[in-house]
Amino acid sequence: MNRIYLDNAATTPVRREVFEAMVPYLTDKFGNPSSIHSYGREARAALDRAREQVATAIGATPEEIIFTAGGSEADNLAIKGTALSMRGRKSHVITSAVEHHAVLHPVEALEKLGFSTTVLPVDSEGMVDPDDVRRAITPETFLISIMYANNEVGTIQPIEEISQIAREAGVLFHTDAVQAVGHIPVDVGSLGVDMLSLSGHKFYGPKGVGALYVRRGVRPTPLLEGGAQERKRRAGTENMAGIVGMGAAIELAVGELEEMLACEEMLRDKLIRGLIQRIPDVKLNGHPTRRLPNNVNISFLYVEGESLLLNLDMQGIAASSGSACTSGSLAPSHVLIAMGIPHEVAHGSVRMTLGRYTQEADIDKVLNVMPGIVDKLREMSPVYVKTECGIKDICAQAHACDVAQPCGE
Numbered sequence: 001m002n003r004i005y006l007d008n009a010a011t012t013p014v015r016r017e018v019f020e021a022m023v024p025y026l027t028d029k030f031g032n033p034s035s036i037h038s039y040g041r042e043a044r045a046a047l048d049r050a051r052e053q054v055a056t057a058i059g060a061t062p063e064e065i066i067f068t069a070g071g072s073e074a075d076n077l078a079i080k081g082t083a084l085s086m087r088g089r090k091s092h093v094i095t096s097a098v099e100h101h102a103v104l105h106p107v108e109a110l111e112k113l114g115f116s117t118t119v120l121p122v123d124s125e126g127m128v129d130p131d132d133v134r135r136a137i138t139p140e141t142f143l144i145s146i147m148y149a150n151n152e153v154g155t156i157q158p159i160e161e162i163s164q165i166a167r168e169a170g171v172l173f174h175t176d177a178v179q180a181v182g183h184i185p186v187d188v189g190s191l192g193v194d195m196l197s198l199s200g201h202k203f204y205g206p207k208g209v210g211a212l213y214v215r216r217g218v219r220p221t222p223l224l225e226g227g228a229q230e231r232k233r234r235a236g237t238e239n240m241a242g243i244v245g246m247g248a249a250i251e252l253a254v255g256e257l258e259e260m261l262a263c264e265e266m267l268r269d270k271l272i273r274g275l276i277q278r279i280p281d282v283k284l285n286g287h288p289t290r291r292l293p294n295n296v297n298i299s300f301l302y303v304e305g306e307s308l309l310l311n312l313d314m315q316g317i318a319a320s321s322g323s324a325c326t327s328g329s330l331a332p333s334h335v336l337i338a339m340g341i342p343h344e345v346a347h348g349s350v351r352m353t354l355g356r357y358t359q360e361a362d363i364d365k366v367l368n369v370m371p372g373i374v375d376k377l378r379e380m381s382p383v384y385v386k387t388e389c390g391i392k393d394i395c396a397q398a399h400a401c402d403v404a405q406p407c408g409e
């Protein structure tokens with residue numbers, strides 16, 4: 001069966017050109033960039049070039065890039081590193097309820113260490129209100145961390161507005177741009193951010209490598225200490241193949257960004273429109289227009305997202321759900337809950353994220369198989385009964401020809 005991959009927000013495959021750029025740094029060119037001999041110098045040159053590629057892609061200078069072991073480490077460095085540098089001076093951090101756990105958990109860790117935190121709410125489309133940010137700032141605030149684009153629902157935050165508020169208040173601003181880089185234009189200058197996280201495997205580079213952009217003059221305390229790598233900001237022998245791969249991947253992604261963006265948007269909108277037209281009782285999650293070009297997140301009412309995913313998988317379609325199986329219980333996504341989506345609706349949500357290998361035929365296949373799968377699952381659902389006029393929700397008041405018992409009886 002021809003498999004269809006619609007989980008590009010989870011990870012992307014390493015593209016062929018990237019793989020080929022990486023191989024020499026695992027084999028012949030295996031030197032340590034800190035060594036002074038020719039092997040070392042060869043590696044150092046590749047490290048410098050990759051740093052230049054990453055910097056150029058986001059409008060930074062090479063000295064402002066710290067390579068890390070991925071997006072999570074970049075977020076941790078921005079948050080915990082800045083907190084450590086401010087210890088004894090300022091004590092308050094602001095973030096939002098829809099951040100990735102790589103931001104939320106470090107913020108929670110700071111709270112346990114005695115810092116105070118404000119987790120801002122979002123509206124029903126997942127947007128942070130810049131006025132809420134302004135109101136949350138206190139004389140103790142040293143950091144605001146708001147993501148650029150949400151990994152679950154694709155909502156793009158008003159980063160320029162928030163950065164201006166931060167700047168006026170003299171507060172540092174970090175954005176987790178892991179889902180944005182390589183997909184939408186990212187320029188640290190026009191965004192006005194002090195720190196920005198990115199991750200190689202979200203734009204057809206390898207896993208386990210990322211970077212934190214740190215504006216000149218900003219100094220988060222290193223989390224990893226040891227050697228003098230990364231100008232003493234992150235110790236450890238560099239992941240050369242990974243870094244070279246990420247450099248090549250970001251250059252390629254940014255080079256074809258406009259074309260990819262237009263193509264993904266076209267397919268995304270076809271998928272959203274098609275699902276809404278063909279299936280009753282569905283709801284698009286996230287902002288209708290301010291959203292990532294590759295993100296579709298839909299709640300299918302009266303359906304379990306996990307069952308839908310398994311059925312899609314049987315058809316060779318890989319997607320993801322808004323629920324995470326945590327310690328045996330299905331916890332609905334914290335993002336959907338923060339957007340005020342009821343638990344039962346959140347449970348029926350499915351995320352499909354397109355990528356550079358997605359074809360129009362893939363979207364057609366999803367549109368062909370999805371109505372049948374949803375119908376089948378609804379027929380099996382205890383909260384749905386079939387009447388003469390089709391499948392009806394026995395809990396909903398709105399259905400005119402509902403002949404079933406009301407809920408709870």
Ligand SMILES: Cc1ncc(COP(=O)(O)O)c(C=O)c1O
Nearest residue numbers: 070071072100102151178179199
């Ligand atoms: C928004 C966001 N931040 C951070 C991360 C973590 O990145 P990594 O997997 O490179 O640690 C992810 C990965 O899913 C993400 O989507």
